[in-house]
Amino acid sequence: MEIPLVDLKANYVSIKKEIDDVIQHVLDETSFINGPYLEEFEQNFARFCNVKHAIGSSSGTSALHLALLAAGIKSGDEIITVPNTFIATTETISQVQGRINFVDVKPDTALIDIDYLKKKITSKTRALIVVHLYGQMPDMKHIKEIADDHDLFLIEDAAQAHAAEWQGHQPGYYGDIATFSFFPAKNLGCYGDGGAVVTNNDDLAEHIRLLLNHGRKQKYKHYIEGYNYRLDALQAAILNKKLQHLQGWTEKRRMHAAFYNKHLSENIKKPVEASNAKHVYYMYEIQAPKREELRNFLQKHGIHTGIHYPIPLHLQPAYEHLKIEKGSYPVSEHLADNILSIPMYPELTKDQLRYIVDHINRFYD
Numbered sequence: 001m002e003i004p005l006v007d008l009k010a011n012y013v014s015i016k017k018e019i020d021d022v023i024q025h026v027l028d029e030t031s032f033i034n035g036p037y038l039e040e041f042e043q044n045f046a047r048f049c050n051v052k053h054a055i056g057s058s059s060g061t062s063a064l065h066l067a068l069l070a071a072g073i074k075s076g077d078e079i080i081t082v083p084n085t086f087i088a089t090t091e092t093i094s095q096v097q098g099r100i101n102f103v104d105v106k107p108d109t110a111l112i113d114i115d116y117l118k119k120k121i122t123s124k125t126r127a128l129i130v131v132h133l134y135g136q137m138p139d140m141k142h143i144k145e146i147a148d149d150h151d152l153f154l155i156e157d158a159a160q161a162h163a164a165e166w167q168g169h170q171p172g173y174y175g176d177i178a179t180f181s182f183f184p185a186k187n188l189g190c191y192g193d194g195g196a197v198v199t200n201n202d203d204l205a206e207h208i209r210l211l212l213n214h215g216r217k218q219k220y221k222h223y224i225e226g227y228n229y230r231l232d233a234l235q236a237a238i239l240n241k242k243l244q245h246l247q248g249w250t251e252k253r254r255m256h257a258a259f260y261n262k263h264l265s266e267n268i269k270k271p272v273e274a275s276n277a278k279h280v281y282y283m284y285e286i287q288a289p290k291r292e293e294l295r296n297f298l299q300k301h302g303i304h305t306g307i308h309y310p311i312p313l314h315l316q317p318a319y320e321h322l323k324i325e326k327g328s329y330p331v332s333e334h335l336a337d338n339i340l341s342i343p344m345y346p347e348l349t350k351d352q353l354r355y356i357v358d359h360i361n362r363f364y365d
C-alpha cells in the first residue's frame, strides 16, 4: 500500500465535475482579475468565518505582510511570535523592518506559552503573531486580554487553521486580523497560491484593500503606493466550490484523528486537544521515540511522513544574524527533534488508517 502524507489527487477526483465546470465558466467569461468570482468568494468566506470582512490575497505570506503593514509597524518595533512555525510568519516581520522577539511553546500543544509571553513583552513590543499550528488555536481569550492590556496589535496566523475554534469562535474573532493560506495542501486549498485576510475592523479592511491593489479604488487613481497581492478569479472560483465542503472535510479529519488517538500505541505522544479548542488537524503530529528509525520503517512500507518543522526558526541560517544560541528555546528545539506528521487528509480510508496504525504499533512492539 502507498499512502501519501496528503493526497491532493484523491481530493480533486472527489469533486472533479464541479471544479472542472467552474474553471470552464471562468475561462468562458475571461474574468480573471477581481470581478464576481472573487467578490462571491470573499462574501462566502467572511460568512463562513463569521467576520465582517474577508479579503482575498495572493498567498498566506502576502496576507501576513498586509496585516503587518496595516498594523502600522515601524522600523525597530518588536513583534512577538514563536520559533516553531513556517518562515513566512517571521520573514514578513523583517519585511516591515520589525524586530522578531521569540517566545517558546508548550510541550503538549506546540502552541505559544502564555506565561512566557507575558515575560517577553517590552516597551518596544507593538504586535503579536499567534500561530494556530497544526490546526489548533491556543487560549485566545487570555491572549486577547494580554494584548489589550499592553496595547498590542493581535494577528492570528491561521494558515493551518480554517474552521478551527476557541470557545466557539474561529480565527478573526479575537485578533485584530487573521490571515489564511490557501496553499494546495491546506485544509482549504486552491490550485496554485492564494490566501486571505479577515477582520471585523472596517478601517483595517479598507486599508488592506488599497494596499493589495496598487493603492487604488478606481482603475487609474492611486491613493497610496501598494502591492499586487490580489487573489485571482480562477483560484477564487475554485475556493468557492471547495468552501462548500470544508465543514464535512473538517469532520472527517477529526474522525481520523479520533481513530489515531484510540488505536495508536501508548509509546508515542499524541496531539493534545484543549477542552475549549476545536482542532482541525491540518497535521496529525506525534512525538515519537526513535523518530528517524520509525520514519524509515514507515517509508519502507509505503507510508509517507513529514516533519513540521525540522529546524526551529531561531536556528535557521537566515537568522544567524540574530545570534540566538542553541538551547534558547528548548521546547521548540525538542519538538523539532521528535515530531513526526503522519498521513492526514479527509479521503483517508479505514483500511489505510488501520494499515498506518498497525505499522506504527508494530514498530514499537
Ligand SMILES: Cc1ncc(COP(=O)(O)O)c(C=O)c1O
Pocket: 059, 060, 061, 062, 085, 086, 088, 089, 131, 157, 159, 160, 180, 181, 182, 183, 193, 194, 195
Ligand atoms: C503557519 C504558516 N504561516 C504562513 C504560511 C504561508 O502561506 P503561503 O504558503 O500561502 O504563503 C504558511 C504556509 O505554509 C504556514 O504554514
